[in-house]
Amino acid sequence: MAEITYxxxxxxxxxxxxxxxDSVFLLGEEVAEYDGAYKVSKGLLDRFGDKRVKDTPISELGFAGLGVGxxxxxxxxxxxxxxxxxSFLALDQxxxxxxxxxxMSGGQIGIPIVFRGPSGAALQLGAQHSHACETWYLHAPGIKVVTPSTPADAKGLLKAAIRDNDPVAFMEGELLYNTKGEVPDDDDFVIPLGLADLKRxxxxxxxxxxxxxxxVALQAAGQLAKDGIEADVLDLRSLRPLDVDAILATVAKTNRAIxxxxxxxYLGVGAQIVSIIMEEAFDDLDAPVLRVTQADIPMPYNKKLEAWARPGVARAVEACKKVLYV
Amino acid sequence: MAETETAEISTVNGGPALGGFSKKKLVELLSQMLLYRRFEEKAEEAYAIGKIGGFCHLHIGQEGAAAGCILPLRQDDYVISGYRSHTQALAKGLSPEAVMSELYGKASGVSGGAGGSMHMFGADVGFMGGNGIVGAQAPLALGMAWAIHYRGGDQVCVCFLGDAAVNQGAFHESMNMAAIWNLPVIYVVENNAYGMGTKFTRMSDTEMIKKASSHGVPATSIDGEDVVATYSHFEDLIETVRQGGGPRFVDVECYRFKGHSMSDPVSGTYRSKEEVDHQTENADPICILRDRMFAARLLTGEELEVIDGEVRSMVDAAVEFAEAAPEPEVDTLYRNVYSEINPHGRLFFDGRGK
Structure with a gap:
């Protein structure tokens, strides 16, 4: 184990x-000579050469299609x-x-590909760089969607995604790249897709x-603990496949969820989760399940407005108290 | 292509009418094109009586392009196409039984009945699909060519596009990348002058070959109604690309004798009956080859009858096979959505899939 960044x-x-x-290769804008826009691919060009770490023109549709082909x-x-x-430019592919x-090929042609990069808001990047894109990918059967929250999950899940024989959208947190955590050194440290993790x-x-x-959930849980309220924090990690058993288990335990x-x-991830809980755990509930999301607007640039639009700790705490009727 | 090289633009003339081909080779080209024609005629009949559903885009009139561009390829070369691809699938080596079965939606179809007219696949013979999104096959072809380059192989990838596809961004992005990385791909525009009902010249101020040459991809234009010239041109081109010559673009001029799809009349609002009649009488690749072979005394009327009888029997057998074949089972529905069922977590959310 070593403590390293995400x-x-x-x-x-x-x-x-x-x-x-050696059939695994990386391509995209700035991945090679520039070491990646977020330096995720640092050093890989030197180590693996320019056939396996490939800079592309700014042609998302074209290079995504190149990957699929x-x-x-x-x-x-x-x-x-x-x-x-x-990636919206590439969604056709x-x-x-x-x-x-x-x-449509009747099972003849599988697509073992990983689409990866940051998704969601960072700080003051405006409407076109702050979009959480999970639902676009989740809507289509045939794709898997993974969203790691810690360095260990990032490593174990990315290795699983690369070894997976189906298309996987691997969505990283732009604000998480510098966060640190313990990560096993083991070359075969792989976290199977479809397993949620109870983080608290x-x-x-x-x-x-x-x-x-x-x-944010862990911070909210910390704040709730000061009021004597103990929260389960279930990190789904992989949204498709989805660990429904873990969702049902936490709801069966606490009877209240956000x-x-x-x-x-609108049709967000939470909408699907609430639907599953209603259909499969209705009798376990003591309160309606609430959702805390980004405000239903394009993300504004202004710092204060952006903070207001984000689903922060205060809103999560408030929603928890509401389902607890306190 | 090296950065300093200038893209060449040239027009290939028909050359000697029969290209110095052997009688055997000419008969092969003729019988293949006749097979494609008879196959499509049967598909048209079956569609008319409701045996084939959905969209159905016939290739009648354009057989010279399928035969001339695909028959010179090796089996391990790749072909990818758009939605007008029944005959290209046959040319690359899929059987008439399996292609007709796919049109019938049967389990014995090339894609198990999941694809239909627009999605013929034959991975074993390098036929990498009919695609229903105009121009989407251009980046996919680029990817296959990249894989050949990545592995140091000597195959080539041929990508068929309709003329309207060259106005898609996907096409231009692909051309650019094919050129900068010198990839073994040949983009073939089957230029039948119309994107559905829109004449090419209404939507482009640039002539066809400049679409590619502006990206540094050498481009040629050829008369696709002359199968001998098309075949000869592709034989040379494929060898050039195979030897590392980089990408090529070919504008193969041809004419679609039928409507855009089965729901479209042969002539009407966008092209006149006179135009279609003129083309049908003068630009039929099968008649052109037949008449040249007659004139050169390389074919008799009796021989032609025998060839036509053989391909008609093949197509009749394909229809019989498709008629008799079983439907796909409902319990196979979820089998090919993911290549393996994850040991953990749920993949399907309709309450029916496992």
Whole structure:
């Protein structure tokens, strides 16, 4: 175990998997000579050469499609989007090609590809760089979606995503790259997709969340503890496949839950989770499940307005108290 | 292509009418094109009586492009195409039974009945799909060419596009990357002059080959109604690309004798009956080859009848096979959405899939 940053954990996962399998390669804007816009691919060009770490033109649709096409004939591409906001330019290749290829080819052509990069808001980047993009990818069967919140999860889940034989959207937290945590050195440290992680235990209320918001949830739980309220914090880690058993287990334990997410409310991740809880754990509930999301507006630039629009600690605490009727 | 090289623009003339080809080779080209024609005629009949559903885009009139561009390829080369691709699938080596079964939506279809007219796939023979999104196959072809380059192989990838696809961003992004990385891909525009009902010249001020040459990809234009010239041109081009010559673009001029799809009349608002009649009488790649072979005494009427009888029997057998084949089972529905079912977590959210 060593304490490293989320950024270095991702870098280790990339390097180890490229070392392990020479069909794995990385492409995207600025990934090679510039070391990555967020320095996630630092040093990889020197180590693996310019065929396996490939700078591309600013052509998201084209290079995402290049990745999918190479996967059609057996390579295992990792396509970096400088941010998932830019991936909307590439969605035709993600949805119409990657997610549907195995099905429409009658099972002949699988697409073992990872699309990765930051998703969600950082600080004052404005409406076009602050978008939490999970639901765009979650809506389509055929894709898996992973959102690591800690350095260890980042490494273990990225290795699993690269080894997975289906398309995986791997959404990193832009504010998490510098965060530190203990990460196993083991080359085979892989966290299987589809397993949630209970990041904190409590009996009174469940805060179910994913990605960057896990940290907000933990802060909210800390604040609630000062009032004698103990919260379970369930980090889903992978949204598809989804650890429904873990969701049902925490609801069965606390009987009260909120969903905390960075995205917008309408058909957001929380909408799906609430639907599952209602359909499968209705009798366990002592209160309606509430959602805490970004304000239902494009993210403003102004610092104060941005803070207001974000789903922060105060709103999470308030929602927990509401489902506890305190 | 090296950065200093200038893209060449040239027009390939038909050359000697029969290219010095052997009788055997010419008969092969003729019988293949006849197979494509008879196959599409049967598909048209089956569609009319409701045996084939959805969209169905026929290739009748454009057989010279399928035969001329695909038959010179090796089996381990890749072909990818758009939604007008029944005959290209046949040319790359898929059987008439399997392609017809796919049109019928049967389990014996090339894509198990999941694809239909627009999504023919044959990974074993390098036919990498019909694609329903105009131009989306351009980046996919780029990726396959990248994989060839990555592995140091000597295959080539041929990407068929319709003429309207060259106005898509995906096409231009692909051209640019193919050029900067010198990838083994040949982009083939089957230029039938219309994107659905819109004449190419209404939507582009640039002539076709400049779409590619402006990216540094050498571009040529060829008469796709002349299958011998098309075949010869591609034989040379494929070899050049195979040897590391970098990407190429070919504008293959042809004409679609039928409507855009089965729901579109042959002529009407966007092209006149006179135009279609003129083309059908003068630009049929099968008739052009047949007449040249007659004139050169390389084919008799009796031989032609035998060839046509053979391909008609093949197509009849394909229809019989498709008619008799079983439907896909409902319990296979979720099988090919993900390549493996995860040991952990839920993948499907409709309450029915496992």
């Amino acid at each position: 950024r270095d954990a991702l870098n280790q996962a990339l390097a180890e998997e490229m070392e392990r399998d 190479s996967a059609m004939v057996g390579l295992r591409p990792i396509v970096e989007f400088m941010t998932f906001n830019f 993600v949805i119409n090609s990657a997610s549907k290829m195995l099905s 235990e409590g009996d009174d209320v469940s805060i179910i969340t994913h990605g960057t918001m896990t940290h 969903y905390l997410e960075e995205g917008w409310p």
